[in-house]
Amino acid sequence: MCKFVLEITAILLSASSIGISQQVPAPQSGALAPDKPIVALAPAPARITLDVLVKNKHGTPAGDLEPFDLSLLDNGKPAKILNFRRTDGTKGNQFDPPEQLILVLDVVNLPYEAISRQRLELERFLRQDGGNLPIPTSVFLFNNHGLQVQPVPSRDGNAMAAALDQAKGTIRARDITGGVYSLAEQFQDSFKTVNGIAENMVRRPGRKLIVWIGPGWPLLTERYFIQTNESKQSYFNQLASLTRKLREARISFYSVAPIVGATPVLWQGYRKPVLEARKMEIGYFALQVLAEHSGGFAHDPDNDLVEQINDCLKDVGTYYTITFAAPLAAQPNEYHDLKVQVKTADMTVRTSSGYYNQP
16 A cells, blocks of 8 residues: 655755865876967757657547658747657657656645545545556645655546545645745745755656646745845746756646635736746746646536546657757856747647757
8 A cells, every 4th residue: 555755855946055165186287289279169969858748630649650751840940950859648659758747745734634535535536537647646745744646646536546545634735824934935845845856856767747636836926025136046046946847847837726716816917927036036946837737737617526537647648859959158147939830730839838948
């Protein structure tokens, strides 16, 4: 039977808290002859790898594309695809294991009255089809004690549902009586959890679908949270770092949530990527924004959690992995828009929407 263990998430670090210094040794006497010129080598461009999902007009993953069927635009300019690989996500291949599904039950940002219902809905999903899950699956619990993880993915939904039922005593919502201070704490803890998951998953091969169950964290748009230029720069650097980690960990985020009151949909105002620090706001960290930019999607709120997760699982199937060389950046965190195009008509493409390039 599956057991959950406590895992400590990574600590949130501001950009100014990390410094790297390097001492360059002085040249030794006679190391270079006076008549020999010193050749400066140009920096090698970084290579970026993308997992690309292509769906046909029927909404199912297209599994018969060849390298010449795909083209890539980086900031609107053609980029050469250096490597191309096709993978059956349900079976895997010699390079990648089958796709992995990670279900994160977020009770920190869920209203208390919705927690029990969402837990029961999650158990119903795990037990459907006799408990036979299509791909290896893990369940993570995010509560006021931190992140509890299932260490080994499994296809045995019945065993995971039983373990989730036994863990219900640890599923507690956060005390929200702290007002604005509680909102700030919710955001910080949520960010650290997402950042910690990305850092952990970068060590695991293959593509991962992370379905986050919950409406997301506070966007701190209230007038109490006025940001300084220094804090905007720090958040901008952390956003660039987080999106890089998600891409390198090969994570596609999916947001599913119940209908909870008449909560305003604030995140839609942050769908376009932020290009510079002075325009940075907490809203660009929104769960739904991360989902859309990582190659997943944000599902419309619905009280049928099973249907929502099954809709996310329609993305499981054949996908393509491509690699290209990023152009040299002129400044730190230089945003590059990405578009993968398919020659065949009536096909849609989802992948990382862009990346922050570094000099």
